[in-house]
Amino acid sequence: MLTASSNPSRVSSSSSFMALLFPRTARPHPDVRGCRLSVGWPILGSVTEVTPRTRRTTWLDVRAWLAGSVQEHSLLVSTLTIGLAWVGSVIGIALSEEVGPRPWLIAAVVVLGLGVAVLEVLNAWAKRRADEAQRGAAARLGVAVKDALRPVAELMAQMPGAGAEDRERLLYQVSQQAASGLYLLFEVDGVRSVVYRLDPSGDVLTHLAYHGRGETPGSFERRDDPPDPAFEALVQNRTRVVHDTGAEPGERGRERGYRTYIAVPVVTGATPYGMLTVDAPEPHSFTETDVAVAEFTAEMLAVAFATAAPQP
Numbered sequence: 001m002l003t004a005s006s007n008p009s010r011v012s013s014s015s016s017f018m019a020l021l022f023p024r025t026a027r028p029h030p031d032v033r034g035c036r037l038s039v040g041w042p043i044l045g046s047v048t049e050v051t052p053r054t055r056r057t058t059w060l061d062v063r064a065w066l067a068g069s070v071q072e073h074s075l076l077v078s079t080l081t082i083g084l085a086w087v088g089s090v091i092g093i094a095l096s097e098e099v100g101p102r103p104w105l106i107a108a109v110v111v112l113g114l115g116v117a118v119l120e121v122l123n124a125w126a127k128r129r130a131d132e133a134q135r136g137a138a139a140r141l142g143v144a145v146k147d148a149l150r151p152v153a154e155l156m157a158q159m160p161g162a163g164a165e166d167r168e169r170l171l172y173q174v175s176q177q178a179a180s181g182l183y184l185l186f187e188v189d190g191v192r193s194v195v196y197r198l199d200p201s202g203d204v205l206t207h208l209a210y211h212g213r214g215e216t217p218g219s220f221e222r223r224d225d226p227p228d229p230a231f232e233a234l235v236q237n238r239t240r241v242v243h244d245t246g247a248e249p250g251e252r253g254r255e256r257g258y259r260t261y262i263a264v265p266v267v268t269g270a271t272p273y274g275m276l277t278v279d280a281p282e283p284h285s286f287t288e289t290d291v292a293v294a295e296f297t298a299e300m301l302a303v304a305f306a307t308a309a310p311q312p
Contacts, residue, residue, distance in 0.1 A: 145293060148181035152300055159307045171308035175209035178297050182278055183211040185293060188285045192258070195266075195301060196220070196275040198234070205230060205275055213281070215257045220275075234265045234272050241291055244283035259283045262291055264298035266305055273305035 155174045159167050175195040182193040192212030196205040196219075205220040220230040229251060233240040240263040245251040258279035266274040276298040278286070 145185065145296075148185050149178070149297065149300065151177045152181065152297075152304075156300070156304050156307070159304065164310065167308040171304055172208060174304045175301065176211070178276070178301055179209045179211040182294065182297060186278060186286075186290060188280045188282075190281040191278065191285070192217070192280070193278045194276070196277065197305075198272055198274050202272075205234075208274070213257070213279075217277075218256055230263055230275060233263050234267070234275060237265050237267050237272075239264045239291060239295055241286065243286075246283070257281060260285050262286055262294045264294050266298050266301045268302045268306040271306070273302060273309075276301060 152174055155170050155177060159170050159174075162170060179193040179195050183191060186193070190213045192210060192215075194210040194217045195208045196217075197208040198205055203222040207217040207219070210217050220228055222228060222231045229240060229242075229248075241261075242248050242251060242263075243260050245259050245261070258281055260283050261277055261279035264276045265272060266276055276294060278290070278294055280286070
């Protein structure tokens, strides 16, 4: 029987998302439909609607653009600040050595001093605004993930008291909701999320549910020469992220219509149940945030699979 090794890093990496989804104190639900995060995710008001919002440019947009430009060229701004300060000190030395008043030198020192002050204030303001934007993006991401995966948690809550047939039915619904939720969260062209189930022999992964790109997902069969990357990840209980399947030996993603993927084992303890994958046709489509959300979803699926398993 196939067994999986324990991987504590998987648990710690998804714990922050557990805190976002289930906070200790309730928070008001902001109207965030139509907004977009810098990480490339839509902010969802519900899992069934994504409404883009078009509006005129406002002063807030100008401030955001200015802050982003300063942050992007922070090295140049710092260099200019140092340069102006140095020029000002040189002029100050020259002024002290001159005999008699030199109004133009005094004016130059004042202007340079003001320039240094303005650049320093601008740099500090841009950094503060970037930090605030990052905190706001994280909060909105928490709302989006919670909304997308709320149906999964509600279905899982029904499983412990259900009979064997009902648990199996609920497991399929949980898997379908998880796949649909990830599809809505990942703003990637041609994305597809798939929940795979490991057969009793431990040799074949077949899809239980999927959502996204039209091609029906294929199965993964365990092989030894060369080893199948999916089964290697499952046995090691480690997330596998391939940014470009064309650059990885042994990968057959291009034959199956995708060039990049995230594969997260669905494992409880040492018992493997399946695999969660998210793939896309363009290389380098996913971010570290995408990986963390996929890992958290796989943790939820592992609980559902364990609950649906035959009881002793």
